[in-house]
Amino acid sequence: MKCPICDYSETKVIDSRVVSDGLSIRRRRECLKCGFRFSTYEEMEILDLIVVKRDGHKELYSRDKLISGLRKATEKRPVNDDQFKRLVNLIERDIQAKRQSEIESRDIGRIVMRQLKKVDKVAYIRFASVYSDFELQDLSAELNKLLKPTK
Numbered sequence: 001m002k003c004p005i006c007d008y009s010e011t012k013v014i015d016s017r018v019v020s021d022g023l024s025i026r027r028r029r030e031c032l033k034c035g036f037r038f039s040t041y042e043e044m045e046i047l048d049l050i051v052v053k054r055d056g057h058k059e060l061y062s063r064d065k066l067i068s069g070l071r072k073a074t075e076k077r078p079v080n081d082d083q084f085k086r087l088v089n090l091i092e093r094d095i096q097a098k099r100q101s102e103i104e105s106r107d108i109g110r111i112v113m114r115q116l117k118k119v120d121k122v123a124y125i126r127f128a129s130v131y132s133d134f135e136l137q138d139l140s141a142e143l144n145k146l147l148k149p150t151k
Helices: 063-074 081-097 105-119 121-131 136-147
Strands: 011-018 024-031 037-043 050-052 058-060 102-104
Touching (some): 050 105, 063 081, 063 105, 081 105, 102 105
Parallel strands (some): 050 102
Antiparallel strands (some): 011 024, 024 037, 050 058
């Protein structure tokens, strides 16, 4: 890790703590040349995962695509940055838990919907309506499920 002040490439870790989401680590570092202290964050990264799309073509998993879809779904919703980061991390954890080198895009969509439903029901409906290509009756049925009082 390079120092952001002097660009020296050697730093030492002074302190490591699990971030409140439990899915990333905050490291406090000190530059060995100039002594500047700064923080870095370490998160899980999904490597070499192939996503099989609906039409059968395959592409590498992209965290950016996941984030983009979630940003659209949560736009103008009361989801703060910490909740958003936690949501992304939980989705990626669930993807990793499958322990597969290939995953179908519909499986990722189901994971996203399951986690998104816990965070914000409107964002869930937004995502599901695009992902599932809801017809009006399907949308109505899904809304009724959400509005049903839980016992």
